[in-house]
Amino acid sequence: MPINIPASLPAVQTLISENIFIMSQERACSQDIRPLKIAILNLMPKKIETETQLLRVLSNSPIQVDVELVQTATYTSKNTPGDHLLKFYKTFDDIKDQRFDGMIITGAPVEQMEFEEVNYWPELCEIMEWSKSHVYSTFHICWGAQAGLYYHYGIGKVPLPQKMFGVFRHKVLAPSHPLLTGFDEYFYAPHSRHTTILREDIDAEPGLELLTWSPEAGVHIVASKNGRQFFVTGHSEYDRTTLAGEYFRDREQGLAIALPQNYFDSDDPEGEIPFVWRAAGSLLYTNWLNYFVYQQTPYDLQQLRQLEI
Incomplete structure (x- = not known):
């Protein structure tokens, strides 16, 4: 899928170094098709x-995908250069x-x-409410998934005795679901979080379906039955070294951090990191774009209907 983004991002x-198709905005504007708009x-x-x-x-x-990067207005990141945010990011007021x-x-x-207690929670609630009428399908990740389940369905998160940190094997529970087309019965995904969602809370909500599950990591992919919302508690988009970066950062700061499970070869932090979740992670996002965005969204986005929870 060609990604239409500013050339200076x-x-x-x-x-480009990974042979991923980047389309300039000039070329994109010359094509007579409607790209997918993803925020x-x-x-x-x-x-x-x-x-x-x-x-x-x-x-x-x-x-073709046109991507709009959005940040909160009520909190500004301290870990990203201000000129980058100013140049490439918009706020909710800019896109609402x-x-x-x-x-x-x-x-x-x-x-x-x-x-x-999160300082941008009221703004996030406004965005999630807006998404019900202005976005066809919303994909929530990790804390974003927990926030979405809490806001839309009243399902709370539960603290874990220790951080869920590592790469875990998951089982496909709904093999016929389009989001899981092409998935093996078991696959791997990274997790990095201190809280979880209880399976019984998902099972008790008639509007939700649990698609994948891990005996170690618990609830993984949850879908609304109308395909308009997905909640993924892991990080299938993570690079090979992302968990390593988190581990070494915390260790250097003197924080109590265990080795990420099932991650370093032979549990040696100086050893290799097998990249065992890349294929499933790529397939997850491709299936979402194909089956629940491209195939379902009306050509005229003004025809979007309000999502009923």
Whole structure:
């Protein structure tokens, strides 16, 4: 899938070096097709790293994608250069009159706080409410998934005795679901979080379906039965070394951090890192774009209907 992004975005050179099709805005404007409009609400502290990871996994389909990067107005990242945010990011006020085929709401390192204690929670609630009428399908990641389940369905998160940190094997529970087309019965995905969602809470909600599950990591992919919302508690978009970066960062800061499970070869932090989740992660995003965005969204986005929860 060609990604239509500004040529000066830092992710461009990284993606080009990986043979990912980047389309200039000039070339995109000359094509007589309607691209998919995808908004990425990036709540992660290292926004350049996160946007690069997400653009990578959105690139594996023949449909052109126009990406709009969005940040909160009520909190400004301290880990991303201000000129980058000013140049490439918009706020909700900038986009609220637009409609989008799809939206991704990322995770955020705030899962140990109560939702209402997060300083941008009211703004995020406004965005999630807006998404019901202005976005066809929304893909929530990690804390974003927990926030979405809490806001839309009243399902709370539960603290874990220790951080869920590593790469875990998951089982496909709904093999006929289009989001899981082409998946093996078992696959791997990274997790990095301090809280979880209980399976019984998902099973008790008639509007939701649990698609994948891990005996170690628990609830993984949850779908609304109408295909308009997905909640993924892991990080299938992560690079090979992302968990390593988190581990070494915390260790250097003197924080109590265990080795990420099933991650370093032979549990040697100086050893190799087998990249065992890349194929499933790429397929997850490609299936979402194909089956729940491209195949479902009305050509005229003004015809989007309000999502009923």
